[in-house]
Amino acid sequence: MGHDWHKFYPSNVLNEIDISGWDHIAAAMERACEKFADKIALSCAGTDMNYRQLDRLASHFAAFLQQDLGLKKGDRFAIMLPNIMQFPIAFMAAQKIGLICVNxxxxxxxxxxRxxxxxxxxxxxxxxxxxAHNLEQILRETDITSVIVTSIGDQFPLWKGALVGTVMRLKGLIPGFKLEYTSFKEALQIGxxxxxxxxxxxxxxxxxxxYTGGTTGVSKGAMLLQSNILSNxxxxxxxARGQIVEGQEVVLTALPLYHVFALAVNFLAFLAMGQRMVLVPKPIPIENLVKVFKKHPITVMTGVNTLFNALxxxxxxxxxxxxxxxxALGGAMAVQESVNAAWQxxxxxxxxxxxxxxxxxxxxxxNPLNEDMRPGSIGLPVASTEAKVVDENGKEVPHGESGELIIRGPQVMAGYWQKPDETAKTLKxxxxxxGDMARRDQDGFFYIVDRKKDMILVSGFNVFPNEVEEVLASHPKVLEAAVVGVADPNSxxxxxxxxxPKDKSLTIDELRDHCASQLTNYKRPKHFEFRSELPKTNVGxxxxxxxxxxxxxxxxx
Structure with missing residues (x-):
């Protein structure tokens, strides 16, 4: 399958991928644990774990889940954890025995x-x-019959774990609960x-x-097959071929592992290459993350625009x-050019x-990880992936014009869990x-214009929030900006x-003048509201x- 964008791939990046050597996710992870047995796999709050230990603990936990709880292949297993070592252990254990992880x-x-x-x-x-107190409120309304409870410090040395637990209880961070449960430590001992x-x-x-973020309605479960995950x-x-070295990188993991971005990139793709994953349970306030940079020689990181901006x-x-x-890999939302320029x-x-x-x-x-990246672009389709920009009838639009981005490749889900109607609307x-509006240039680099649902209609003209936000964020006194459409009787x-604001002296008139110099009239904000912070999803x-x-x-x- 040849595409015009392949000529912009770096010379050592393949056009097609092959996953025939991997039977399933657990096998890929086990191979890494064997190959890099003595290398550090996970670092968290001053504690390290090597690959041999990770595989051993995952096997113990898998034995407990299967032999004691009676969980069978195809059963759904919920993992509700922050970025602590217990997450990779639990995820790997579940994959070893064919459970379906619900992050x-x-x-x-x-x-x-619920x-x-x-x-x-x-x-x-x-x-x-x-x-756990939140789970207690709704447990009877679910099919959950077994609960394992872990503490933040369970994988720390004994003295440190006890100290962390005591401090958290004194601060009232662990509300009381009366669930019947097995402790994680006990589960490992049994297993x-x-x-x-x-x-x-x-x-x-x-x-x-x-599960999709739920920002566009009811959250839906995307069914990701072994082949989907292995392909990605x-x-x-x-x-990353030629840019990162197997078994040598230190990967900052501040984005949550329960989110698919960090799960796929930081954990599954990079850990399977023998890299060291530095887990950050609480990256905000941003000072927490700055300390991690001082402590570890970070070589690779993932982030979102708001995280880079805060740093x-x-x-x-x-x-x-x-x-x-x-x-530094940016995703989940557009990386604003003003942020990228400041980061560089x-x-x-x-x-x-x-x-x-x-x-x-x-x-x-x-984007190519060499010098060929293009500002403002999301880059080229990855190997074995096709992408097109189409109109409402599915007809490809000319290069440079906007339409909906559609994708075909081995990483695309099987559908939404128990939602055939929703699946039919999304997979055609x-x-x-x-649902993203995009354009592509003549070389095959794609650009996200905006979410279809976020587009603002002003007197018949389409206004894309990303463009206006980019202009606002370029003002030196602005820290963050978000743009939405509000009802208007005239337009x-x-x-x-x-x-x-980054600077308290900022005025609305300054912003109006700034927008007037860079945006045509209908794109300019009519209303402004200053806030101390903006509402965000779990990944920022x-x-x-x-x-x-x-x-x-x-x-x-």
Whole structure:
């Protein structure tokens, strides 16, 4: 399969991937654990674990889940943990015995938990003790029969774990709960005395139910097969050929592993290459992350625009930017050019922008990791992937024109869990309709114009929030900005900007003048609102929908 964009691939990056050498996810991880047995796999809060230990603990936990809890291949297993060592252990254990992982945000409210657990039919869960009281409220309304509770410090040395637990309890961070449960430590002790029975797994087996963020309505479970995940692992590794060295990189993992971006890139793709994953359970306040940079020689990191922006505006980070960093990967939302320019000035590296979505495991596009990256572009489709920009009838539009981005490749999901109607709307003739408005240039580099649902209609003209936000963010006194459409009697919708000032002297008139110099009249914000912070998802993506709802419901714009 030859495409015009392949000529822009770096010379050592392959056009096609091959996953025939990997039977399933667990086999890929086990191979890494054998090959890099004595290398450090995980670092978290001053504690290290090598690959041999990771595989051994995952096997113990797998034995407990299978032999004691009676979980069988195809059962759904919820993992509700922050970035602590227990996450990779639990995930790998589940994959060893063919369980379907349901990755869950530990900050979910009981209502959100209820939906995800009822919808997935999860039978067991591992949850951190800080949030077990939320599970207690809805447990009877789910199919969950077994609960494993872990503490943040369970994988720390004994004295340190006890100290962390005591401090957290004194601070009231672990509310009381009365669940029947097995502690994670006890589960490992029980499992260490037994062995799990290997199960037959192939590429068509379901590996993960990864729930969409729910920012566009009810959260849906994307069915990601073993082949989907393995393909994306191979595609990510292929993109990195020649740029990162097997078994030598230190990978900063501040984005949560329960989110598909960090799960696929930091954990599965890079850990399978023998890299060291530095887990950060709480990257905010940003000072926490700056300390990690000072402690570890970070060579690779993933992040989102808001994370990069917070770092470049931190005085400690500014005074001592990382010297070891080779690659910073940006995704989940557009990386603003003003942020990228400031990051490059500070670190000497540009943020490599890519694109993906839950339904594609998630990576579909990335800029070349050499010098050929293009500012503002999400890059080229990854190996074995096709992408087109089409009109509403599925007809490809001329290069340079906007339309909906559709994708076809081995990483695209099998469909939405128990939602055939939703699946039919999204998967058409083997193509994934992303709901993102995009354009491509003559070389095959793609550019996201905006989310279809976020587009603002002003007097018949389409206004893309990304463009207006980019202009606002380029003002030296602006820290963050978000733009939404609000009802307007004269023009159908009007543009409203929510701005977090970097400098308290910032005025609306300054912003109006700034926008007037860079945007045509209909694109300029009509309304401005200053805020101390903007609502965000668990990975730092600004929640435009929430801002739009607030603005339209309040009636005051």
């Amino acid at each position: 869950t945000n530990p900050l979910y409210t009981p209502r959100e938990m 939906h995800q657990f009822k919808d997935s039919g999860a039978k067991a869960i591992i949850i951190v003790d800080m949030f 260490a005395k037994k062995q799990y029975t290997p199960v037959q797994l192939d590429h068509q087996d379901l590996a993960i139910l990864q 692992m191979a595609q990510i590794q292929n993109c 470049i505006n931190n005085s400690d980070f500014q005074s001592s930017p990382p010297k070891s960093l080779k690659i 000035k500070l670190t000497g590296q540009r943020i490599v922008e890519g694109f993906g979505l839950t339904e594609a495991s998630p990576v579909t596009h990335v 003739n083997g193509w994934l309709w992303t 159908s919708e009007a543009v409203k900007a929510f701005v977090v 993506k600004i929640l435009r929908r929430q801002l739009r709802d607030e603005a339209n419901h309040s009636g005051t714009h």
